[in-house]
Amino acid sequence: MATKAATKAPDTKQTVRRPTAKSAAVKSGGRIVETAQEARSAEPGPSVLALLTVSTVAAVFVLGIVWFIFFRA
Numbered sequence: 001m002a003t004k005a006a007t008k009a010p011d012t013k014q015t016v017r018r019p020t021a022k023s024a025a026v027k028s029g030g031r032i033v034e035t036a037q038e039a040r041s042a043e044p045g046p047s048v049l050a051l052l053t054v055s056t057v058a059a060v061f062v063l064g065i066v067w068f069i070f071f072r073a
Contacts, residue, residue: 025034 025032025038027033
């Protein structure tokens with residue numbers, strides 16, 4: 001049986017209910033309160049794909065320049 005832990009929100013005078021393992025995130029005082037497990041389980045957005053694509057293209061470009069300067073016959 002899960003118990004509800006209560007903590008004080010830093011910017012308000014009200015008590016915030018921490019969500020249990022079976023509950024969803026709660027909005028309290030304009031802030032979203034969720035467990036650490038819920039916060040870590042977010043899906044990576046399209047920015048991760050963009051970062052990997054740009055960094056791979058940049059690495060190939062730099063290696064191409066190094067090859068062109070040092071190993072060109």
